[in-house]
Amino acid sequence: xxDQNHSGDEHGSLGDAEYAEFMELAATExxxxxxxxxxxxxxxxxxxxxxxxxxxxxxxxxVNRIIGRREAVVQDKPGVTRDRVTYEAxxxxxxxxxxxxxxxxxDVLGLDASVAAQAEYAIEACxxxxxxxxxxxxxxxxxxxxxxxxxxxxxxVVLCANKVDGQSGxxxxxxxxxxxxxxxxxxxxxxxxxxxxxxxAVLEALPEAPAQTFGLTVGGPRRIALIxxxxxxxxSLLNRxxxxxxxxxxxxxxxxxxxxxxxxxLGGITWKFIDTAGIRRRVHLQEGADYYAxxxxxxxxxxxxxxVVLIDAxxxxxxxxxxxxxMAVEAGRAMVIAYNKWDTLDEDRRYYLERDIETELAxxxxxxxxxxxxxxxxxxxxxxxxxxxxxxxWETRIPTGRLNAFLGEIVASHPHPVRGGKxxxxxxxxxxxxxxxxxxxxxxxxxxxxYRRFVERRLREEFGFEGTPIHISVRVREKRGRK
Numbered sequence: 001x002x003d004q005n006h007s008g009d010e011h012g013s014l015g016d017a018e019y020a021e022f023m024e025l026a027a028t029e030x031x032x033x034x035x036x037x038x039x040x041x042x043x044x045x046x047x048x049x050x051x052x053x054x055x056x057x058x059x060x061x062x063v064n065r066i067i068g069r070r071e072a073v074v075q076d077k078p079g080v081t082r083d084r085v086t087y088e089a090x091x092x093x094x095x096x097x098x099x100x101x102x103x104x105x106x107d108v109l110g111l112d113a114s115v116a117a118q119a120e121y122a123i124e125a126c127x128x129x130x131x132x133x134x135x136x137x138x139x140x141x142x143x144x145x146x147x148x149x150x151x152x153x154x155x156x157v158v159l160c161a162n163k164v165d166g167q168s169g170x171x172x173x174x175x176x177x178x179x180x181x182x183x184x185x186x187x188x189x190x191x192x193x194x195x196x197x198x199x200x201a202v203l204e205a206l207p208e209a210p211a212q213t214f215g216l217t218v219g220g221p222r223r224i225a226l227i228x229x230x231x232x233x234x235x236s237l238l239n240r241x242x243x244x245x246x247x248x249x250x251x252x253x254x255x256x257x258x259x260x261x262x263x264x265x266l267g268g269i270t271w272k273f274i275d276t277a278g279i280r281r282r283v284h285l286q287e288g289a290d291y292y293a294x295x296x297x298x299x300x301x302x303x304x305x306x307x308v309v310l311i312d313a314x315x316x317x318x319x320x321x322x323x324x325x326x327m328a329v330e331a332g333r334a335m336v337i338a339y340n341k342w343d344t345l346d347e348d349r350r351y352y353l354e355r356d357i358e359t360e361l362a363x364x365x366x367x368x369x370x371x372x373x374x375x376x377x378x379x380x381x382x383x384x385x386x387x388x389x390x391x392x393x394w395e396t397r398i399p400t401g402r403l404n405a406f407l408g409e410i411v412a413s414h415p416h417p418v419r420g421g422k423x424x425x426x427x428x429x430x431x432x433x434x435x436x437x438x439x440x441x442x443x444x445x446x447x448x449x450x451y452r453r454f455v456e457r458r459l460r461e462e463f464g465f466e467g468t469p470i471h472i473s474v475r476v477r478e479k480r481g482r483k
Contacts, residue, residue: 065192091202123149160198306335367390443474
């Protein structure tokens with residue numbers, strides 16, 4: 001039988017025989033087969049839909065309409081916070097991801113860096129685009145500039161003519177044919193009018209499964225993103241690893257603007273190292289180039305397999321260091337922590353740094369650590385083994401039989417605390433995917449966050465998973481009354 005255990009196949013990480021055995025186990029425990037199917041399928045790669053448009057055209061309202069709940073928030077000050085937010089949605093039995101993006105505006109800065117950054121990043125990360133235009137205003141210069149970017153990217157585009165609340169507004173929608181993106185779909189995202197027809201068009205534009213998803217590139221060199229605050233030595237580290245001056249290094253923070261890819265051979269293996277811009281605490285609209293750089297860095301992390309987080313060992317660990325680490329964890333990348341400028345530390349500074357690491361970074365104790373100096377080359381030979389360790393953990397798979405034997409031991413030796421007179425327990429589980437490892441646990445009741453962390457800790461103790469985040473989701477058996 002061919003090996004079916006690869007991320008994103010139709011049964012998660014289960015082969016056909018293991019899947020059949022697993023479904024039989026689920027049935028004996030009283031789980032609905034469709035519920036179990038959904039839990040496993042939820043960990044495969046999903047098509048990605050980006051919702052783009054200028055400010056105040058109703059993007060976030062449309063996103064809320066698509067996902068069926070009010071989660072996306074329209075910012076009062078466009079440009080202050082432009083984080084990409086991803087939600088899962090379903091329409092006509094097909095599941096996909098929806099990416100809500102920040103709006104664009106044409107002011108004294110024009111469209112330059114900030115507009116281009118948002119457009120390029122949103123389009124780069126998706127399989128199809130919903131382009132939202134305010135039908136009551138019509139196509140603006142900003143809209144037409146975005147159309148040019150969409151055409152250049154070549155992604156499928158569904159044109160949404162928003163704020164069409166009645167028949168009288170449909171004439172406004174037809175005027176958007178002038179944008180050259182095909183049929184404008186008249187929609188009222190506020191009232192839901194026309195969204196069904198638009199989503200039918202979205203399903204036609206989206207692939208059944210993405211041809212390529214971030215972090216799952218088949219073949220080619222392994223992708224290593226160097227990330228961190230400005231001026232922690234990312235470019236110097238890349239030059240040291242490459243043994244030549246591949247990228248510009250300067251004492252001024254923020255020298256690097258765009259991610260720089262370099263193929264470097266180390267230990268007989270070719271790697272693709274990506275030098276990224278330093279991620280600042282806040283990037284406002286006025287700082288267009290910095291904003292552009294931060295978006296490109298986020299995209300580079302999502303396309304990488306390993307994030308090497310550089311921390312300046314000569315300074316205290318900052319909130320920004322922690323935010324950067326969280327970004328890599330949430331992106332599901334393998335991780336290595338590199339403490340740069342280690343050669344500058346005296347004994348006292350090393351003592352306080354170790355205390356900082358124990359208290360501030362306890363949540364990523366699983367990440368391999370290297371103490372290096374990009375300037376002198378100290379301990380650089382330890383970087384690649386740490387990356388290989390992180391990749392091995394990132395790709396680790398546990399057979400379902402072995403996992404369930406392990407879970408049985410946990411339930412027997414450390415049962416969940418009794419809450420409200422009931423004691424929930426883990427019935428069985430499976431690893432639904434890798435890169436990073438993703439587990440689905442089926443339980444008789446709600447498992448508290450503390451107990452989930454305990455299960456994750458025991459998983460690491462038993463199976464390793466060094467250098468990778470672990471995602472654990474729980475499905476609770478629903479009680480069904482007699483018919």
